Amino acid sequence: MTTPTLPIARSRLRRSLGFTERLDVPRRLSLAAAAFVVLMVGLLLSFITWNGVQLFAHSGVPLSEIFSGTWHPDPSTQSAAIFGLLPFILGTLFVMVIAALISMPLSVGLALFMAEVAPRWARSITQPAMEVFVGIPSVVYGWLGLTVLVPFLRTNLHDLGFTVGFSLLAGALVLSLMILPTITSVALDAFVTVPGEMRGASLALGTTRWQTIRHVVLPAARSGVITAVVLGMMRAAGEALAVQMVIGNRPVIPTSLAQPMTTLTSQITLDMGNTVNGEAWNEALWTMGLILLLISLGFVVLVRRLSRPAKVKP
Amino acid sequence: MISPFPTRIRVLGLAAVLAAAACSGGGTPTTNPTANSAATQAAGSCVDGSITASGSTALQPLVDAAGKAYTKLCPNSTVNVQGGGSGTGLTQVLGGAVQIGDSDVTAESKLATPDANSLVDHVVARQGWVMVINTGVTGVTNLTTQQARDIWTGVTTNWKAVGGPDQAIVLIIRPASSGTRATLKKIVLGGADEAAGQALTEDSNGAVTTAVQSTPGSTSVIGFAFYQANKANLTALQLDGIDATVDNMTNGSYKLQAFGHMYSKGQPDGLTKAFLDYMLSDSVQHTLIPSLFYAPAQ
Numbered sequence: 001m002t003t004p005t006l007p008i009a010r011s012r013l014r015r016s017l018g019f020t021e022r023l024d025v026p027r028r029l030s031l032a033a034a035a036f037v038v039l040m041v042g043l044l045l046s047f048i049t050w051n052g053v054q055l056f057a058h059s060g061v062p063l064s065e066i067f068s069g070t071w072h073p074d075p076s077t078q079s080a081a082i083f084g085l086l087p088f089i090l091g092t093l094f095v096m097v098i099a100a101l102i103s104m105p106l107s108v109g110l111a112l113f114m115a116e117v118a119p120r121w122a123r124s125i126t127q128p129a130m131e132v133f134v135g136i137p138s139v140v141y142g143w144l145g146l147t148v149l150v151p152f153l154r155t156n157l158h159d160l161g162f163t164v165g166f167s168l169l170a171g172a173l174v175l176s177l178m179i180l181p182t183i184t185s186v187a188l189d190a191f192v193t194v195p196g197e198m199r200g201a202s203l204a205l206g207t208t209r210w211q212t213i214r215h216v217v218l219p220a221a222r223s224g225v226i227t228a229v230v231l232g233m234m235r236a237a238g239e240a241l242a243v244q245m246v247i248g249n250r251p252v253i254p255t256s257l258a259q260p261m262t263t264l265t266s267q268i269t270l271d272m273g274n275t276v277n278g279e280a281w282n283e284a285l286w287t288m289g290l291i292l293l294l295i296s297l298g299f300v301v302l303v304r305r306l307s308r309p310a311k312v313k314p
Numbered sequence: 315m316i317s318p319f320p321t322r323i324r325v326l327g328l329a330a331v332l333a334a335a336a337c338s339g340g341g342t343p344t345t346n347p348t349a350n351s352a353a354t355q356a357a358g359s360c361v362d363g364s365i366t367a368s369g370s371t372a373l374q375p376l377v378d379a380a381g382k383a384y385t386k387l388c389p390n391s392t393v394n395v396q397g398g399g400s401g402t403g404l405t406q407v408l409g410g411a412v413q414i415g416d417s418d419v420t421a422e423s424k425l426a427t428p429d430a431n432s433l434v435d436h437v438v439a440r441q442g443w444v445m446v447i448n449t450g451v452t453g454v455t456n457l458t459t460q461q462a463r464d465i466w467t468g469v470t471t472n473w474k475a476v477g478g479p480d481q482a483i484v485l486i487i488r489p490a491s492s493g494t495r496a497t498l499k500k501i502v503l504g505g506a507d508e509a510a511g512q513a514l515t516e517d518s519n520g521a522v523t524t525a526v527q528s529t530p531g532s533t534s535v536i537g538f539a540f541y542q543a544n545k546a547n548l549t550a551l552q553l554d555g556i557d558a559t560v561d562n563m564t565n566g567s568y569k570l571q572a573f574g575h576m577y578s579k580g581q582p583d584g585l586t587k588a589f590l591d592y593m594l595s596d597s598v599q600h601t602l603i604p605s606l607f608y609a610p611a612q
């Protein structure tokens with residue numbers, strides 16, 4: 001938005017500028033950086049899309065086949081190759097949603113605590129703790145999951161169907177821990193940006209702190225909190241290693257939390273080294289990558305819609 | 315790249331002739347120190363330079379050890395060894411990214427015919443797999459091929475059926491695209507499918523080993539070297555009454571084995587050829603290979 005007086009002011013300013021100022025190196029540099037990023041994203045999208053459609057274009061697999069539940073990439077004496085990707089797509093969506101459901105109350109609660117409740121000293125503990133959380137490599141989460149969580153589920157929830165421990169729940173639990181710092185930090189930003197005047201006004205009306213949080217802070221930060229959760233889910237969808245270590249990697253459509261299953265990322269990492277370019281199996285992995293990309297693009301669109309400021313009612 | 319090969323090869327050729335002469339001389343020991351060192355060189359076939367081999371993680375320990383031994387013999391040559399999986403090795407050697415592609419499976423089984431024909435196969439070793447079970451499963455020491463097939467195809471689902479305790483069988487295996495699975499499918503399953511959606515899949519031999527150690531009633535198939543490193547925590551099974559040992563693999567009586575392939579694009583030359591020749595030399599085939607729990611190619 002420009003005010004009517006700005007162009008005049010700008011042209012006056014320009015006359016007084018020296019050569020280097022007029023060259024405006026910082027502006028050009030940042031423009032080049034922006035153009036580079038856009039170009040990279042464009043190239044990446046077209047590269048993955050091109051490779052992702054080869055399963056249909058090159059190997060002639062019908063599009064409908066990928067929505068089947070049968071993953072049988074290696075032809076055998078009994079059956080030809082079938083590239084049903086539904087187990088992976090559903091697996092990814094399931095772990096993502098369940099991890100977010102587990103993580104959301106914890107992380108939003110933690111963010112609220114840090115923003116609204118914690119005294120300074122408590123914040124000086126929780127803040128670095130969060131940063132440590134972010135810094136832990138995913139293989140460590142996976143290793144902990146494999147050596148602690150999986151045996152725990154097997155021993156303690158054996159009667160609930162966790163016969164081997166490797167399960168959808170194990171994957172979701174590990175992921176929920178991993179996305180905790182993401183959701184917390186974005187939600188914290190949302191709470192901190194709620195103007196202090198609103199809290200002041202609310203408290204001046206005689207509300208308790210909880211009532212202020214419940215009726216003022218949370219509604220005001222609503223879109224920010226939802227954005228935080230969606231970003232957490234995106235992180236969950238993209239995580240491969242830690243999930244792969246605890247989920248069991250069984251390519252079937254999941255029917256219970258106790259069942260081993262698999263995800264798009266997990267299957268890609270399992271098979272990519274052992275397949276060759278141009279093989280239908282390898283092309284199916286690219287298609288999985290494309291689907292993953294489409295899922296995250298969907299989430300980007302969602303985040304942008306949600307983070308739009310809410311319309312003020314008259 | 316500047317190629318110093320022609321003169322070098324001529325020198326080596328001469329050295330080889332000298333070496334052959336020295337050998338065919340029978341009991342006559344050569345006294346010429348120059349000829350002696352040339353002969354040593356011929357045995358090592360030193361060619362300066364640097365090459366990269368990538369691919370099969372099952373072959374990686376062997377190629378890596380051989381590469382290091384070769385560099386020790388010929389300090390001016392370097393053999394870089396990377397993993398990545400058989401598919402990666404075949405793709406990279408085909409694309410010219412590496413000079414040697416290591417693979418557990420034949421190029422013909424993975425690549426389109428014209429591509430496969432452009433690669434030259436060098437069988438350098440045989441590698442074996444052991445059927446292992448969780449140590450909690452007692453009373454099972456041997457499986458016939460038929461019993462193993464029934465277990466892996468989901469016909470047999472309880473250890474009781476093969477003489478073990480009344481406990482459900484948990485199948486844990488490496489990815490379907492791995493050499494382990496390809497070998498199991500070919501030799502034990504006779505090309506049939508494993509029980510669909512029954513097995514748990516783990517990415518690496520290490521992860522499979524950990525999973526079998528900790529999961530009651532579980533069974534898997536792992537590489538010889540991985541079994542040797544985790545002997546104390548796993549129970550190995552005989553296949554058709556034959557122990558999974560390097561000796562039994564070497565004499566062919568142990569069936570669960572496959573060739574280790576090293577592919578070059580076209581006929582190898584220079585250091586690539588020298589290194590591939592070294593892989594087939596006696597010191598690698600009969601000393602290094604058994605020490606790493608592989609069997610000689612022949």
